[in-house]
Every structure is written in structure tokens, then in C-alpha cells.
Amino acid sequence: MKVAVNDIPPEGMTLSFSDAVAGPQDLGPQVEAVVRAPWAELRLERVGELVTAEGEYAAELVLTCSRCLGPLPLSLRGELEWAFRPLGQEDRDEVQLAGDDADLSFYEDGEVDLAQALRDELGLALPMAPLCSQDCPGLCPVCGKLVKPGESCCRRDDTDPRWAKLARLKK
Ligand SMILES: [Zn+2]
Numbered sequence: 001m002k003v004a005v006n007d008i009p010p011e012g013m014t015l016s017f018s019d020a021v022a023g024p025q026d027l028g029p030q031v032e033a034v035v036r037a038p039w040a041e042l043r044l045e046r047v048g049e050l051v052t053a054e055g056e057y058a059a060e061l062v063l064t065c066s067r068c069l070g071p072l073p074l075s076l077r078g079e080l081e082w083a084f085r086p087l088g089q090e091d092r093d094e095v096q097l098a099g100d101d102a103d104l105s106f107y108e109d110g111e112v113d114l115a116q117a118l119r120d121e122l123g124l125a126l127p128m129a130p131l132c133s134q135d136c137p138g139l140c141p142v143c144g145k146l147v148k149p150g151e152s153c154c155r156r157d158d159t160d161p162r163w164a165k166l167a168r169l170k171k
């Protein structure tokens with residue numbers, strides 16, 4: 001979803017879009033599947049070459065649990081506040097107009113890439129190391145199988161009988 005800066009009228013404009021072509025790899029390494037495409041509803045305004053966007057977004061994803069690698073459904077919803085400047089323009093005066101809270105991005109060829117900005121936003125909103133539950137026991141460090149909650153798989157402190165014999169010999 002790209003919008004030509006010159007198409008934004010002086011009174012601003014409202015639009016919504018969904019990024020139907022966004023795949024898991026576009027959003028982050030911890031994303032396994034996109035259930036409902038990233039969606040946003042935005043109010044666009046323009047002050048000179050500075051473009052501001054405010055609104056909200058939503059997406060439904062399936063993440064991969066960082067411990068057991070199992071699926072973890074996640075609904076995301078949040079507010080957006082973006083500011084875009086033409087690439088190469090480095091003075092910060094205009095950015096102040098957009099407010100300090102806005103995430104600053106750049107645009108090229110007179111077009112603001114809203115879909116890309118949304119992908120970046122989602123990437124930042126995702127947990128770096130998602131867990132399917134806070135007490136996910138993860139995979140057994142010995143045999144690599146999934147450990148059920150509350151159970152232990154191969155106990156690491158189990159004494160191997162051969163070592164026990166060796167220990168006796170040492171004495
Ligand atoms: Zn897990």
C-alpha cells in the first residue's frame with residue numbers, strides 16, 4: 001500500500017488497507033503463519049513534505065514458542081503514530097511538528113509505503129522470545145523431546161551406574 005504524497009489533500013485523508021501479501025518472513029523470524037493479514041486504518045496529513053499518519057492496526061498471527069517450538073496464536077491490536085520525511089532530508093525542525101512520539105520513517109520517489117511501515121510496526125510489537133505459556137517446560141535438554149508441564153523427562157542429575165562404579169574405584 002503506497003500513497004503518493006501529492007495525492008494527500010490539504011485537509012488530509014482517511015484510509016484503511018490490509019497487507020494481504022505479507023508472509024511470516026516479512027514480519028519476523030518468530031512468526032510461523034499469518035492468520036489475518038495486517039490491517040490499518042489511518043488518518044494521513046501533510047505539512048509541506050512531512051507526512052503524518054495516525055490510527056490503529058490489527059493482525060492475527062501464529063508465533064513459534066521459543067522453548068518448545070509449538071504454535072502460539074497471537075492477536076495484535078494497537079495505535080499507530082508515524083511521520084514520514086523525504087529520504088535525504090536531514091533537518092529535524094519539521095519533525096518537531098509531528099510530535100516526539102511519532103516513529104520517523106523516510107519515503108522515496110514521492111510515495112509513502114504504508115504497508116512497509118506497518119510491517120516494521122508489527123515486527124517491533126512482537127515478543128522477541130515468545131512463550132506458549134509462562135511455564136512452558138520446553139524441550140528436554142538430553143533427548144530433545146517435548147517435556148509435558150509438571151513432568152521431567154530424562155533427569156540430568158540421574159547418576160549413570162557406570163559413573164557410580166568409577167566413583168567407587170576412585171575412593
Ligand atoms: Zn512452549
Ligand SMILES: [Zn+2]
Binds near residue numbers: 140141142144145154
Ligand atoms: Zn528426555
